[in-house]
Amino acid sequence: MTTALTQSVREFLEGPITRPALLRWRRQQFLTTQGAGAYFGLFDSFNAARAWLPKNPEFDQDALAAEYVTIRARKVFAYDYPVMLWLEHAFREGARSVLDIGGSVGVHYYAYRRYIEMPAALTWGIVEVPAMVSIGRKMAADQKASALNFTEDLQSAVTEGAADIWISAGAIHYLDDARPSRLLASCKTRPRHILLNKLPLYGGEDFITAQNVGEGSIVPLHVYNKRRFVRDIEALGYTLRDEWPVHERGLYLPGHPERSFSSFSGLYFQVDPK
Ligand SMILES: C[S@@+](CC[C@H](N)C(=O)[O-])C[C@H]1O[C@@H](n2cnc3c(N)ncnc32)[C@H](O)[C@@H]1O
Numbered sequence: 005m006t007t008a009l010t011q012s013v014r015e016f017l018e019g020p021i022t023r024p025a026l027l028r029w030r031r032q033q034f035l036t037t038q039g040a041g042a043y044f045g046l047f048d049s050f051n052a053a054r055a056w057l058p059k060n061p062e063f064d065q066d067a068l069a070a071e072y073v074t075i076r077a078r079k080v081f082a083y084d085y086p087v088m089l090w091l092e093h094a095f096r097e098g099a100r101s102v103l104d105i106g107g108s109v110g111v112h113y114y115a116y117r118r119y120i121e122m123p124a125a126l127t128w129g130i131v132e133v134p135a136m137v138s139i140g141r142k143m144a145a146d147q148k149a150s151a152l153n154f155t156e157d158l159q160s161a162v163t164e165g166a167a168d169i170w171i172s173a174g175a176i177h178y179l180d181d182a183r184p185s186r187l188l189a190s191c192k193t194r195p196r197h198i199l200l201n202k203l204p205l206y207g208g209e210d211f212i213t214a215q216n217v218g219e220g221s222i223v224p225l226h227v228y229n230k231r232r233f234v235r236d237i238e239a240l241g242y243t244l245r246d247e248w249p250v251h252e253r254g255l256y257l258p259g260h261p262e263r264s265f266s267s268f269s270g271l272y273f274q275v276d277p278k
Pocket residue numbers: 063064076105106107108109111131132133136158172173174175178179202
């Protein structure tokens with residue numbers, strides 16, 4: 005969350021005289037451990053971002069799992085409540101299978117099942133990077149969480165799978181080619197419910213930037229125009245039933261105040277009746 009004071013200091017530093025020094029300092033800091041959480045740069049593609057960034061494992065390293073295993077699998081946050089609400093509605097309507105894109109080690113399954121009732125026959129598939137798949141499988145075996153299964157293959161999970169619900173929280177924007185409208189267009193059996201949380205959506209043009217996500221990992225990501233993002237999904241036969249701001253996430257892009265925004269978004273789509 006950005007305070008009014010931080011906002012005023014940023015506005016001052018973004019002025020024409022201080023901006024070049026600000027950008028030099030931000031660029032330097034971004035590439036160090038002090039830059040964790042920060043965003044920097046505008047790129048034409050994920051490849052261009054990766055060519056500029058120092059070589060790094062991105063999300064595919066064990067160190068990034070620690071917070072998910074110890075905290076996020078056990079705790080829900082304010083932005084999780086709308087997801088739990090709609091998930092419970094979907095389960096009550098008969099949904100029995102979930103595809104969770106970027107679901108880490110199964111954090112949403114573990115955390116949410118403490119609050120909402122899940123069907124006995126539930127299957128909860130997770131698409132993740134190899135490090136998370138391997139830690140997630142071990143954790144699921146230890147916890148006898150037989151509903152969970154893991155894959156690294158997003159395209160097959162989407163094309164061949166037939167999940168009733170798709171969930172993706174704070175994740176699809178980190179994949180080069182996972183715009184939901186594209187995934188939906190390529191899948192044989194479309195989900196009835198789509199729950200997207202912690203998404204960088206705003207009023208301006210789509211762009212690609214980079215984020216230092218900690219532990220030496222710096223990754224490219226998409227930022228989407230909200231109206232087009234929603235319209236593209238609705239054009240495939242869905243209605244946006246709910247949306248909520250995620251105040252715990254915001255994006256400040258040094259040198260580009262017009263591409264900065266103070267909160268991320270959550271969206272819930274339901275398939276239109278035939
Ligand atoms: C910020 S974390 C969010 C995790 C979790 N959904 C949450 O909300 O706490 C982003 C997740 O996306 C996953 N991810 C990034 N690139 C991916 C890819 N190409 N395929 C599958 N998962 C990916 C990361 O490994 C990470 O677990």
